Amino acid sequence: MKVALVSPYSWTTPGGVNTHIASLAAQLRARGHEVRILAPADGPVDAGVVSLGGTVGIPFNGAVARLAFGPRVPGRVRVALRRARADVIHVHEPFTPSTSLLASLSARVPLVATFHASVRSRVYRIAGLPLRPLWKKIAVGIAVSQAARDTVEGVFGPGVRIIPNGVDVAHYADIGPPPPTGREVLYFGRLETRKGPQILVEALPALFAAVPDAHVVIAGDGPLREKLESSVPSALRKQVIFTGHFDEADRLALLSASTVVALPAIGGESFGITLAEAMAAGRAVVASSIPGYAAVARGGLDAFLVPPGDPSALAGGIAGLLRDPAKTAALGAGARERARTFDWPVVASQIEEAYHEAISARSQSGR
Structure with a gap:
């Protein structure tokens, strides 16, 4: 099967949607499918990715989305689709005003669409x-x-199935349990408001008062970094490390060294892929109880969930786990088992079935 995967976001800017597409492409290619990724880009791209031109940054949903605009973009999309000669086109965020929307409009073969975002937007309803x-x-x-699903069906009505994001469980299989005496707390992800790193920084005084020998690593980069670093009380700065940008090898090392992972997002997360990665590594996670995280982890079984935007609750949850190695170990074991639900081979099989269904429906309709 020939598959065209279309992203609306700059391929050269890290993000959850593009990570999902890259992982899906690898899974499909391993199953013998021919896959092309079509996406805008602001720099060189790897083989198998077709650049649809540069992007501009647009603030949206608590982050900055880099989208493709301009009079030449529609033509680039049409040419790329024609050259792909795909049996099915799989667009991600099909209503985002960028290359995915244009690909959806231009599609002449069966169209599969994945909706990633969880937003409450008046503009979305008006559109x-x-x-x-x-x-x-x-x-x-x-x-x-x-x-x-609620975001989409709230506007367009029923007709969407749930297939979760995937995580490569085998990739994290070699990460062993943390030492019983560990006191290492890890946040990893973009340093932007909706991800909640500012809630962790606000929680630091209470956390260190409860567990004086704790250490906190805040891994990642983003618009809040300078403000976060300056917000750490001077008396605590020796126990808090900001790593900046990290690569995949760093991610594995950071997770291996951690005892507890803190993910205090305040909203705008439809699915906690970072949460699923930490769970696949067998780490006890303290996460906010937003819907996108509650869809991944079951509070008390796979993670410790706390109210979003509550530094006191976050500090209490982290401290409670650091002082209870048995509970930390049990939560980590449950998390690793739960992560198997989102293992990429499982998820890819469901998406592959959606492709066959779309092609079959087109054949039966005679269009």
């Missing part, structure tokens, strides 16, 4: 009416979580 013909064009609609 519902003009987007309805495009909605009807989608052969199979997918949402990565119930929160993402």
